Amino acid sequence: MNKVFAHIAQWVAEQAGRPHSFILAAVIVIFWGASGPLFGFSDTWQLVINTGTTIVTFLMVFLIQNSQNRDTRALHLKLDELIRVTSSAKNSFINLEDHTEQELEALKRSFDDECQAAPPLTTAEDGKPQP
Template sequence: MVKWFERIAQRVAHWAGQPVTFSIALAIVILWGASGPIFGWSDTWQLVINTGTTIVTFLMVFLIQNAQNRDASAIQAKLDELIRAVRGARDEFIGIEHLGEQELEAIRQALESEFGKSTPHHLPIKRLIGRR
């Protein structure tokens, strides 16, 4: 079941992000809107789009979350490998994604303090942004 879900989730996530999928969805909404006068703007006519979009939205939440979880795990594994491979990098940062939000914030603040508040590290960023 897990392999089946992963395979389906990957395919749907890929296709959901394609321009052709957006075009098809837009065409469906336009056709639905254009059919309003034919069906006399009835409650059933409205129920069709409401039900359809609710079902699609409900299912897509799970597929999108699966894709985000997979991507986050892959990125974290790559970052952990970089920390492990780079001489001078601190191995204690491997696995910090499992800490709570307050613990992560404390680490972030400690790193910024360690870097030094007097160092004008924001200036290169301003120059970079100014180049665009």
């Protein structure tokens, strides 16, 4: 079941980001707007677009979130691997995304302190930073 959902979510997320999906959505809205006079701009006419967009939005939130979670997880794993194989990197940064907000804020403050203590970069005539 998870594999099927992941496959569908990935496919829908890819399709939703393509130009033809936007064009289809725009055509539907234009057709709906043009049909207003035919239906007398009734409450039912308005309810059709409101219900349709609400249902699509509700479902897309879950599908896109699934796709985004998978992409983020893969990105973190790739970064963790780079940290792991880089000798000068701090291995304590692996799985940093699992730390609390307070721990991340403390780490950010320590980075800010290191940046303040570091000598400023100067620029050479060619525009490249110099240590």
